[in-house]
Amino acid sequence: MNTVKKTGIWLIGAYGDIATTLIVGKLAIQNKLASDTGLITAAPPLNQLNLVAPEQLVFGGHDISDKTLYTQAEEISQRSRTFSTVLVQKLQPQLAEIDANIHALPELSWEPGNIDEDHPHLQSLIQRLSHHINAFIDKHSLDRVIMVNLASAEAYLEMSDAHRQLDTFEQLLKTDNKDQVLPSMLCAYVALQLHCPYINFTPNTGVSIDALQKLATDQGGLYYGNDGKTGETLLKTALAPMFVARNLRVMSWEGTNLLGNNDGYILNDEDKCKNKINNKGASLSSILGYPLHAGININYVPSLGDWKTAWDLIHFQGFLDVPMTMQFTWQGCDSILAAPLILDMVRLADFAACHEETGPMTHLACFFKTPIDIEEHSLHKQFEMLLHYTYQHLNE
Amino acid sequence: MNTVKKTGIWLIGAYGDIATTLIVGKLAIQNKLASDTGLITAAPPLNQLNLVAPEQLVFGGHDISDKTLYTQAEEISQRSRTFSTVLVQKLQPQLAEIDANIHALPELSWEPGNIDEDHPHLQSLIQRLSHHINAFIDKHSLDRVIMVNLASAEAYLEMSDAHRQLDTFEQLLKTDNKDQVLPSMLCAYVALQLHCPYINFTPNTGVSIDALQKLATDQGGLYYGNDGKTGETLLKTALAPMFVARNLRVMSWEGTNLLGNNDGYILNDEDKCKNKINNKGASLSSILGYPLHAGININYVPSLGDWKTAWDLIHFQGFLDVPMTMQFTWQGCDSILAAPLILDMVRLADFAACHEETGPMTHLACFFKTPIDIEEHSLHKQFEMLLHYTYQHLNE
Amino acid sequence: MNTVKKTGIWLIGAYGDIATTLIVGKLAIQNKLASDTGLITAAPPLNQLNLVAPEQLVFGGHDISDKTLYTQAEEISQRSRTFSTVLVQKLQPQLAEIDANIHALPELSWEPGNIDEDHPHLQSLIQRLSHHINAFIDKHSLDRVIMVNLASAEAYLEMSDAHRQLDTFEQLLKTDNKDQVLPSMLCAYVALQLHCPYINFTPNTGVSIDALQKLATDQGGLYYGNDGKTGETLLKTALAPMFVARNLRVMSWEGTNLLGNNDGYILNDEDKCKNKINNKGASLSSILGYPLHAGININYVPSLGDWKTAWDLIHFQGFLDVPMTMQFTWQGCDSILAAPLILDMVRLADFAACHEETGPMTHLACFFKTPIDIEEHSLHKQFEMLLHYTYQHLNE
Amino acid sequence: MNTVKKTGIWLIGAYGDIATTLIVGKLAIQNKLASDTGLITAAPPLNQLNLVAPEQLVFGGHDISDKTLYTQAEEISQRSRTFSTVLVQKLQPQLAEIDANIHALPELSWEPGNIDEDHPHLQSLIQRLSHHINAFIDKHSLDRVIMVNLASAEAYLEMSDAHRQLDTFEQLLKTDNKDQVLPSMLCAYVALQLHCPYINFTPNTGVSIDALQKLATDQGGLYYGNDGKTGETLLKTALAPMFVARNLRVMSWEGTNLLGNNDGYILNDEDKCKNKINNKGASLSSILGYPLHAGININYVPSLGDWKTAWDLIHFQGFLDVPMTMQFTWQGCDSILAAPLILDMVRLADFAACHEETGPMTHLACFFKTPIDIEEHSLHKQFEMLLHYTYQHLNE
Secondary structure, eight states, X not given: OOOSOOEEEEEETTTSHHHHHHHHHHHHHHTTSSOOTTOGGGSTTGGGSOOOOGGGEEEEEEESSOOOHHHHHHHHHHHHOSSOHHHHHHHHHHHHHHHTTEEEOGGGOOOTTOXXXXXXXXXXXXXXXXXXXXXXHHHHTOXXXXXXXXXXXXXXXXOOGGGTSHHHHHHHHHTTOTTTOOHHHHHHHHHHHTTOOEEEOSSSOGGGSHHHHXXXXXXXXXXXXXXXXXXXXXXXXXXXXXXXXXTOEEEEEEEEEEEOSHHHHHHTSHHHHHHHHHHHHHHHHHXXXXXXXXXXXXXEOGGGTTEEEEEEXXXXXXXXXXEXXXXXXXXXXXXXXXXXXXXXXXXXXXXXXXXXXXXXXXXXXXXXXXXXXXXXXXXXXXXXXXXXXXXXXXXX | OOXXXXXXXXXXXXXXXXXXXXXXXXXXXXXXSSOOTTOGGGSTTGGGSXXXXXXXXXEEEEESSOOOHHXXXXXXXXXXXXXXXXXXXXXXXXXXXXXXXXXXXXXXXXXXXXXXXXXXXXXXXXXXXXXXXXXXXXXXXXXXXXXXXXXXXXXXXXXOGGGTSHHHHHHHHXXXXXXXXXXXXXXXXXXXXXXXOEEEOSSSOXXXXXXXXXXXXXXXXXXXXXXXXXXXXXXXHHHHHHHHHTTOEEEEEEEEEEEOSHHHHHHTSHXXXXXXXXXXXXXXXXXXXXXXXXXXXXXXXXXXXXXXXXXXXXXXXXXXXXXXXXXXXEEEEHHHHHHHHHHHHHHHHHHHHHTTOOEEOGGGGGGBSSOTTOOOOOHHHXXXXXXXXXXXXXXX | OOOSOOEEEEEETTTSHHHHHHHHHHXXXXXXXSOOTTXXXXXXXXGGSOOOOGGGEEEEEEXXXXXXXXXXXXXXXXXXXXXXXXXXXXXXXXXXXXXXXXXXXXXXXXXXXXXXXXXXXXXXXXXHHHHHHHHHHHHHTOSEEEEEEXXXXXXXXXXOGGGTSHHHHHHHHHTTOTTTOOHHHHHHXXXXXXXXXXXXXXXXXXXXXXXXXXHHHHHTOEEEESSBOOSHHHHHHHHHHHHHHTTOEEEEEEEEEEEOSHHHHHHTSHHHHHHHHHHHHHHHHHHHSSOOBOOEEEEEOXXXXXXXXXXXXXXXXXXXXXXXXXXXXXXXXXXXXHHHHHHHHHHHHHHHXXXXXXXXXXXXXXXXXXXXXXXXXXXXXXXXXXXXXHHHHHTO | OOOSXXXXXXXXXXXXXXXXXXXXXXXXXXXXXXXXXXXXXXSTTGGGSOOOOGGGEEEEEEESSOXXXXXXXXXXXXXXXXXXXXXXXXXXXXXXXXXTTEXXXXXXXXXXXXXXXXXXXXXXXXXXXHHHHHXXXXXXXXXXXXXXXXXXXXXXXXXXXXXXXXXXXXXHHHTTOTTTOOHHHHHHHHHHHTTOXXXXXXXXXXXXXXXXXXXXXXXXXXXXXXXXXXSHHHHHHHHHHHHHHTTOEEEEEEEEEEEOSHHHHHHTSHHHHHHHHHHHHHHHHHHHSXXXXXXXXXXXXXXXXXXXEEXXXXXXXXXXXXXXXXXXXXXXXXXXXXXXXXXXXXXXXXXXXXXXXXXXXXXXXXXXXSOTTOOOOOHHHHHHHHHHHHHHHHTO
């Protein structure tokens, strides 16, 4: 009789760089082949919470293409020089086991306004995804599954009235309206229907529409997003409060992001870049309290691979209106920065579910560029919220 | 009959770059020739406290050499390209008035182990300084004088038992022991004796010795220091918390400071640099919670003048122990960054005195590299302390 | 009787930042108020050539708007913090004298495809400009006039067959075809007709079309361009040869240019940016000998004014195919970098004319992003060409 | 009968990072496991010279400690993340073969003023080294051996009269005067005695003393050095000519070098750093033609390993004496940058020997920080010298 609790993680985009790195990292930690650096749930005080252990987590998910984790991991190790090929070789059997839980579902990606005639009906897609998740639960005797969206950037879609109410949204599903329903909405809908906590790490819409948040409320569901805060925005929201604390007036904050991974390739498409750029501008002026000139370039530079290089110039005025500058260069590996946040959030979502919490998990705001229901963008204040949550539970 | 309250500021090092910039800036703001950018007391919520207004502040002080504020200001404007020569010309009459309150006291500087035979007795120096401050109060009918130490770096002196008790310290004064009494101690002693709040913006000893803190406690005095946090350390203590919030392990944090002002010239002297460098290393590992490799270079580069250029490289490990880097370059003008902090602290010290507060003004911790009686080095948490103090008074 | 030789400089865009800085600088040097730093003709061996002296140069020109050099110079001194307001005040009378030689000719600017009905005929514009130049010569008894194009960026125009032969080009003039004739072509035409050496410091077309080069050949005219090499491209063409000398393979060379002057404002217009960006990409792969990923961002950042800040990331492979990086940040003032090159080239063009040289002045290649008739882009090899020219004349 | 020519390379410091990388790289290229990027002899026009092929080169040498190339290479691959562990595994048998040619000779290292009583006599050391080299030649039927000094930095030794003449120098050898004879001198002496071309890639003395250059002249020997130009100095000597070409006056050029390899560890010793720092300052003012403020920090930062990170700030004046700045950050792997230069120089030294050239190989100046008998420091002019040499031979 198996009495150890087990929690499943359903990854959308399970063969992407972040997902593959997450899986390799979790296995490496579990097998004592790497430290737990980068996991905030491994550091005090969060490590004192009674969180699900890495070895209790089981990976599953779907992707638009059929690959294997081993080849993906090997390719990343060679292209991005992050984890070593030797490590990947050691983990090969365990990676292969996980492959059995990952399904190729290319139909779970489409672009509004550009739909194939014979693309399956939305209702059929919902059933197919639900079926896979339920089978995953059965196979591994899971206590719970948490869905994490790690898919590529979707095209931007203006929200309409139909997205506000659950019934009108479900009407869109029934009428197979793929111009108004995005893949990320469909997945979030399935998660909530199946009582799975849902985390959206992408800038895509996901659970952002009112209809889905109402569904969550009705179901007592847990959810959070959007858009993981891993690089330049992390730095912006860590640094901007310094200018506030000294009443230094930021005139311009210009950022250039160079990246060579799939994310960069897709953001080269101006339309898909819109979600991203919108998010980046807003957080700065929210922290500073005034509008400023804040341009952002996102350039695709293939040779950099997953190593995002960001340069920011901050032009500010001090006493006697004297202009001064600071600049920084950030050379971080996107997947390496993103993957541990997923592991942290899955553990915290599992914890919240165990404690029968519901609604948006606002204590996770520090992990996101546009945290749902939270106006605060300062990283430090957001992190205080997570610490506050932690201490409340430790003092129970 | 003059009923408007007036507060004096006694500057030690009144012809230095910071003091001159402070005086020019205060006059420029008062005459609407510059904005109040850089003053945190000019921003909400601090601007809602009932603080002394710039026009109620009167400058006096002493310096080791005899100069005029006008020539000093003009020289700065040409050398450092901060405020304009045209502005200095407009303020000339007001600068000349302040010169009348500034005294050349070269005897108030000496080096232990290297004292002239005919250097005046410490008791005589105490009397002379006390006399000047009292005359300043009388001349301007001041309600209060706040002493601010802006002198150049002193040589490092190991603290001894004689510095622990007030009586043994006063014995050093009586026996004219200039090898054990530093100029900064003598000035702090005078301030406390005269019930003047005392602020030490330098890395010098000042009020740091136990004997003087006991004197302050006996007198109900107000004091704070040490070493203004204006450039690289400001950034370090603003950025380091980000690495904590993501459990990224900083392996090395290397800093290079280039500066061409008098401060840089004096810090080229290895012995005087010791106070400074000691302070810089400690704050990082205090925030991060573990020891790290944190080298610091301070190089004198005359052509840069007051424009301190700092470059820091941060080498850190993330998930799967992957090494990553970030670097920043800070190009700030030292005096322009320092001067408004003095104005802020003088206003807040005056406020504290009005409210009959006593002891170390720990709510000013965010302004210092080594804040007295405060272990916290995170800029954000220190700033929260100042906000907390402010809200407490606003809610009274 | 005046026997001292005098040379006129006809500036197109005479009230722009570069022209104003050039005039202020030339006067400052002449009046011993500034050194001759930045002038290569002031350094050995070029200073041994018998070049026209600064005091023999007389400024004239036209601009699209009516201003005064004094107000322009004062505004630059305040906005850009380059030369001081005090200097401008000293030069006021001399600046006012030059104003008398500058004409507002707004009609000398138009955009193909967007012409006012009552815009004067091209032939009339030619006559008007010729008249002004001739009057300038008479008034100052000039031995020679050199025309320098410093106008703002024009829209890009595809070259057509009509631009290849002088007769077809003159036909365009006669038929007032403003969709096929750009302002820069018209000015170059006038210069060549009047036997004035012509220098195009802009990316605009100017003398680039075959028809005008044929006219120059017929007339024995001197000309050169295009597009002054002052900032990021200067650095690129100085650094790229290092990678060649070590057989290091540049994979990507990404550049971001931030600037806040009028040039930046106009380049924000994508169409006008095209000339510029085309030029920048080509020089790198010409030096390196292979194609590479070389993206360029040009962003308008008003607060920076004339201080162009460029950041470049160079991602290259070395031995064992190991990827490495270098990055640089260039913080230079555009006008300050450009103005001395004009003075250098005017002196050298005058020298060439005295020596009855004709055709493209290819020894000036080092001053341009796209030097006419020169394939070589390495700054060092281009500079060798100028030194070679100099030594040839010195050895005559 | 073996008729293919074979050339030996005798490495001093054969288990160091550079030597190991050189050997791995040469084998990788030979086995088509890496490209020949980084080798200037692999690019036109040098690749048209009839140079010895990589597969004709045989490695041997000595080191102060006994290791194996395989463990050294594996350790580098893990510590420095340059070449991969998988590559090292593939080359294991070939690395093991080379180990047989490498001898542990700890006696070939000593410090003047700090000599063990029982340290062998210098004459005995000469015999031992000569014996090893002769045995190497015999074993592999080598046509020629080229000695390359890759040893760690020696302490600085003031040159004395005894170093000027061959007979007085040989007297030092006979009298076993280890306070006046450095290990690098002894090795160079052996090389020249055995008619081996000698290359000194270190800042150590080697062949720099007059006595040894006289010996070389007598023997018709080939030699060159000193101190490989791989990182910051490479950049300095590539960039400084740009400031000359524009007559921009460099006021300060400040450099900070962070490195974590053995070289960095040893340079932390102030005395050993002296050779290095001396060299770095001189080249800049030689190129610029005037003295300037050029400070250099060399800091040991273990976490960086072989990845030298250098930041330079260049503060310069332009037209109207306006101060401007540029800064660069160089992130290069020391061994990866150094190793191919050795391979290039060995091939070129072999070529020179085949052509019966003698004396200092001044055409190799571009590879060194302090090239023997060459005043020119500009990388570009030095590279022209190598190209000139190449074209002369190609046109023979």
